[in-house]
Amino acid sequence: MRYVRLLWTFFRVGAMGEMAYRANFFIQLFESLLELATSIAGLAVIFTYTDRLGGWTPDQVLALVGVFFLVGGAIRFVLQPSLEQLIESVRDGTLDFTLVKPEDAQLVASIQRVEIWKLTDVVLGIGVLAVALARMGEHVGLAQAVQFAAALVAGGVIVYSFWILLATSAFWLVRVENILVVFQSMYEAGRWPVSIYPGWLRFGLTFVVPVGFAVTVPAQALGGHLTWPVVGGAAALAVGLFVVARLVWRLGLRRYQGASS
Amino acid sequence: MRSLPGLYAQQFRTSLAVMLQYRASLLIWLISHLLEPLVYLSVWSAVSAGRGGSVGGYDAHEFAAYFICLMLVNHVTYTWIMWEYEYRVRHGSLSFALLRPVHPIHADLADNLSSKIITLPLILAAAAVLAVLFRPSFHAPAWAAAAFVPSVLLALALRFLMEWTLALAAFWTTRVSALNRVYFVALLFLSGQMAPLSLLPPPIRLVATVLPFRWTTSFPVELLMGTLTPSDALVGLAAQAGWVLACAVALRLVWRAGVRVFTAVGA
Numbered sequence: 001m002r003y004v005r006l007l008w009t010f011f012r013v014g015a016m017g018e019m020a021y022r023a024n025f026f027i028q029l030f031e032s033l034l035e036l037a038t039s040i041a042g043l044a045v046i047f048t049y050t051d052r053l054g055g056w057t058p059d060q061v062l063a064l065v066g067v068f069f070l071v072g073g074a075i076r077f078v079l080q081p082s083l084e085q086l087i088e089s090v091r092d093g094t095l096d097f098t099l100v101k102p103e104d105a106q107l108v109a110s111i112q113r114v115e116i117w118k119l120t121d122v123v124l125g126i127g128v129l130a131v132a133l134a135r136m137g138e139h140v141g142l143a144q145a146v147q148f149a150a151a152l153v154a155g156g157v158i159v160y161s162f163w164i165l166l167a168t169s170a171f172w173l174v175r176v177e178n179i180l181v182v183f184q185s186m187y188e189a190g191r192w193p194v195s196i197y198p199g200w201l202r203f204g205l206t207f208v209v210p211v212g213f214a215v216t217v218p219a220q221a222l223g224g225h226l227t228w229p230v231v232g233g234a235a236a237l238a239v240g241l242f243v244v245a246r247l248v249w250r251l252g253l254r255r256y257q258g259a260s261s
Numbered sequence: 262m263r264s265l266p267g268l269y270a271q272q273f274r275t276s277l278a279v280m281l282q283y284r285a286s287l288l289i290w291l292i293s294h295l296l297e298p299l300v301y302l303s304v305w306s307a308v309s310a311g312r313g314g315s316v317g318g319y320d321a322h323e324f325a326a327y328f329i330c331l332m333l334v335n336h337v338t339y340t341w342i343m344w345e346y347e348y349r350v351r352h353g354s355l356s357f358a359l360l361r362p363v364h365p366i367h368a369d370l371a372d373n374l375s376s377k378i379i380t381l382p383l384i385l386a387a388a389a390v391l392a393v394l395f396r397p398s399f400h401a402p403a404w405a406a407a408a409f410v411p412s413v414l415l416a417l418a419l420r421f422l423m424e425w426t427l428a429l430a431a432f433w434t435t436r437v438s439a440l441n442r443v444y445f446v447a448l449l450f451l452s453g454q455m456a457p458l459s460l461l462p463p464p465i466r467l468v469a470t471v472l473p474f475r476w477t478t479s480f481p482v483e484l485l486m487g488t489l490t491p492s493d494a495l496v497g498l499a500a501q502a503g504w505v506l507a508c509a510v511a512l513r514l515v516w517r518a519g520v521r522v523f524t525a526v527g528a
Contacts, residue, residue, distance in 0.1 A: 196307040
């Protein structure tokens with residue numbers, strides 16, 4: 001419960017800061033809608049030539065687009081700004097302020113900054129998902145819904161752990177401002193089902209940069225393609241990666257000298 | 262420094278130094294430039310596989326040829342100047358550019374060209390790897406390959422002048438990111454980045470031809486794919502030259518207006 005209250009506090013602080021700039025909301029809304037329109041226009045072009053993309057129907061790909069916006073929005077809402085600030089604070093020593101707080105440093109570092117207008121992406125993603133689900137209606141049962149929720153949570157944890165691993169490289173390499181862009185660039189490939197890519201790229205997008213677990217696997221659940229063993233595998237990977245990320249974080253903290261030690 | 266060649270040579274040395282220093286950024290840059298054509302190539306290959314081998318006259322190997330050529334043409338013609346000007350206006354470094362004794366466009370062009378020359382080996386290596394993996398098939402006749410060289414140079418001039426002029430919107434508003442995004446979405450569809458223009462609906466193809474977008478990257482790639490007749494090619498080259506001229510004129514007008522607005526605000 002404490003964690004939820006903490007997240008709510010950081011959200012309120014971020015909101016208070018941004019509410020003064022209401023124009024930013026409209027700009028963000030415009031850009032998000034433009035991005036969504038681009039995705040859908042791309043789908044429209046592709047599906048004039050075929051009715052299946054690598055085994056996925058148009059509605060299933062639309063659901064994938066919804067998950068893409070949802071997960072991307074969640075990342076840009078809290079994870080990206082917070083970890084960018086973490087990398088900055090490791091470099092200039094202000095991580096000390098985070099470390100003296102009476103709460104776990106990894107938690108605080110992960111939620112310290114919130115860009116509230118990125119929630120438009122999350123809302124749009126949920127909207128698109130709802131439309132896709134309405135169109136797929138009778139094919140999506142309780143089992144798929146549970147698989148979807150499990151896959152989404154597992155994917156979220158995997159992506160979080162991956163970002164923590166990327167960000168903690170700052171403890172050793174210090175000047176890593178651009179490293180988070182690695183995920184952002186590869187994430188663009190998540191607009192399409194990872195199964196259409198050639199083997200080596202599919203491997204890279206699943207096990208090197210976990211875009212597949214973040215977007216394709218949950219969307220597969222909705223399409224009924226996801227088997228329970230894969231869900232189990234994703235959950236196991238999520239737990240494993242979270243533990244590894246935690247270990248690397250603690251190792252990194254021990255290396256951290258601070259601004260005045 | 263009074264000579265433009267001197268300026269360009271100096272900018273080359275600077276860009277090389279910067280690039281060698283920020284090696285990680287280079288890797289990230291390479292990933293993004295490689296990934297986009299690769300993603301669309303995979304998508305269209307999947308579509309053609311689902312249709313029994315080909316879509317609108319393109320089979321998997323021809324898609325491979327199209328997107329590899331597109332990646333190369335993109336490398337030669339792309340600019341990042343619109344984001345650069347947004348950054349400069351927000352951070353106030355535009356004033357420094359205006360104080361120089363030469364027109365700022367030279368520094369920008371020199372930076373653009375030298376960065377591309379330095380990274381060209383990387384892109385060529387990536388294209389070679391993609392060629393081995395996807396086995397593209399080429400049908401271009403010799404005259405088309407010859408016409409490719411002037412057309413890609415005209416495309417570079419066109420795209421640079423056009424985007425430099427659009428970048429000057431930063432003189433009037435700080436919120437250019439939304440404008441930039443609209444432009445890049447238009448570029449994605451209308452210049453053949455997402456799909457060969459022949460696969461798009463006819464009205465879109467018409468808009469792309471009437472606007473300068475087709476002449477920025479699609480036309481040189483179409484030449485290399487061997488899908489154009491000699492008369493088409495001549496018309497295309499003329500269209501490119503015409504747009505280059507139009508953009509050069511627009512640039513002068515917008516620049517003069519922009520500088521007046523900028524200096525009037527007291528920056």
